[in-house]
């Protein structure tokens with residue numbers, strides 16, 4: 001049986017010792033062989049109980065070239081349907097762009113295959129509900145690819161909240177962003193409406209929401225007033241100065257900035273802002289305010305779901321306003337990406353629960369969807385979670 005032991009060494013560094021049972025092997029497939037699929041295959045290749053047997057990409061030749069680059073002898077297909085029909089798989093990584101997440105995840109679950117689905121979960125709340133329904137019907141594991149969950153600092157945020165040190169939480173400010181950073185690493189799949197569906201709001205916004213919501217136990221979102229804009233993405237000068245084709249501005253079809261005010265069950269307020277680009281260094285730290293104390297989590301320069309420095313707890317000690325510093329914990333594991341995949345495979349092998357369950361992330365998606373819809377309508381809306 002897989003056995004992972006966490007140990008805290010004298011320097012406050014968390015390390016993981018791991019033994020993997022290789023008597024049961026897993027046949028794995030990769031759907032969508034673009035940029036992030038590289039991180040998936042690199043992690044799978046480190047696992048002695050995994051056989052990467054097949055993959056699919058809708059672009060002819062792309063999957064073949066991908067596996068060749070990693071020296072993996074896998075069968076390749078041009079559609080998820082054909083991959084699922086011809087292969088007997090235990091698990092797939094769904095690494096397509098956002099707009100194809102729901103379709104590919106549901107096809108795989110319907111075929112009785114466990115799914116590791118890249119973030120954001122999908123584009124709309126309706127898609128998220130269909131994914132959760134398919135997961136329930138299948139009885140398989142579906143985990144959403146939030147690797148920051150495995151960051152020891154993120155775990156510390158949750159531990160601080162759960163310890164009661166902050167008391168009842170009533171207000172959270174979260175989000176982050178980059179001064180310049182509209183993602184166009186290998187093309188336009190992040191900036192076109194038909195492939196990405198949503199922009200910065202979902203791409204990096206989903207991480208900030210997960211940081212805060214996971215810490216407080218994922219309360220249900222109730223209402224949202226949202227705003228989004230595309231002032232940088234629609235500006236030809238932006239792409240020219242970034243050394244990218246000016247024509248990207250013509251096809252830019254998503255948001256590059258979003259902000260929202262969200263009410264959560266339990267009387268908690270969530271104040272959110274996220275940017276791929278802005279005339280500012282950061283739109284602010286994450287703060288979690290409670291009746292007994294508050295926590296400040298420094299933002300990062302290039303927001304991707306990590307902690308920008310030591311955190312501070314503000315509380316009273318014998319009536320005296322006191323600050324407690326929480327040092328940054330260095331991750332000494334094989335990496336957050338490795339852990340997200342290993343924890344998924346362990347759940348598949350051992351019949352465990354999904355490490356990042358869709359039952360939680362549907363609330364994350366409901367907020368993203370709510371912000372987009374409220375922004376389009378120009379007023380506050382109720383967040384309605386479909387019956388599952």
Ligand SMILES: NC(=O)c1ccc[n+]([C@@H]2O[C@H](COP(=O)([O-])OP(=O)(O)OC[C@H]3O[C@@H](n4cnc5c(N)ncnc54)[C@H](O)[C@@H]3O)[C@@H](O)[C@H]2O)c1
Pocket residue numbers: 031032033034035036037056057058059062078079080095096097098100104118119120145147186189190203
């Ligand atoms: N977890 C992380 O750190 C992280 C980082 C980057 C991207 N991502 C997520 O990963 C996903 C992919 O991002 P990317 O940068 O790899 O994009 P990409 O555009 O480089 O790759 C996506 C690939 O999916 C393929 N594809 C699309 N629809 C398909 C379908 N129906 N069947 C098979 N293949 C299909 C495309 O042809 C493309 O090759 C996005 O949802 C993104 O948000 C996660």
